[in-house]
């Protein structure tokens with residue numbers, strides 16, 4: 001697995017080694033010992049998959065008491081995947097990074113706990129699969145408006161493609177009003193309150 005650094009030190013892109021032959025190709029999508037050694041010492045406890053049509057935007061979501069690190073990849077289609085650093089005291093607090101993840105480039109984005117996450121769909125449909133380091137906790141869910149002016153996320157533009165977004169995400173609050181993480185608490189390893 002090749003590691004590609006992003007503008008946010010703790011956010012990484014992973015690119016698998018692909019073995020092609022006359023049948024097609026093969027690649028490993030996840031290897032626990034490698035991940036713990038090179039990326040982060042987390043255990044994934046929940047895997048999610050969603051299918052979205054072109055122009056769908058999901059996000060920006062996070063859980064505060066049960067923060068989730070997420071390892072995101074795309075099985076079919078292409079998305080623009082975004083995360084925002086919500087760790088007060090982090091050198092990159094308030095910054096975002098956006099990366100194109102697709103079935104073609106096979107890239108995965110590692111987003112540690114303490115970030116809001118969302119994505120926008122560029123292909124006719126996209127199947128997104130992600131591993132989470134803590135369980136879904138609907139009572140602990142928070143969201144920030146995708147087009148918050150303070151964040152200024154530069155989402156890709158698609159002409160004549162209507163935006164598809166849930167009511168919940170349409171009504172999300174601003175970055176200024178967002179509940180935040182404590183960088184020191186997260187980096188002290190107490191991420192999951194264990």
Ligand SMILES: Cc1cn([C@H]2C[C@H](O)[C@@H](COP(=O)(O)OP(=O)(O)O[C@H]3O[C@@H](C)C(=O)[C@@H](O)[C@H]3O)O2)c(=O)[nH]c1=O
Pocket residue numbers: 048050058059060061062070117118119136166
């Ligand atoms: C996220 C989630 C949803 N659900 C249910 C609740 C609801 O009925 C239905 C759809 O939920 P949502 O509208 O919240 O799905 P969605 O907008 O796709 O939510 C996801 O967005 C991306 C960007 C993330 O980062 C994820 O962590 C998650 O927040 O699925 C679960 O059962 N388990 C889960 O882990």
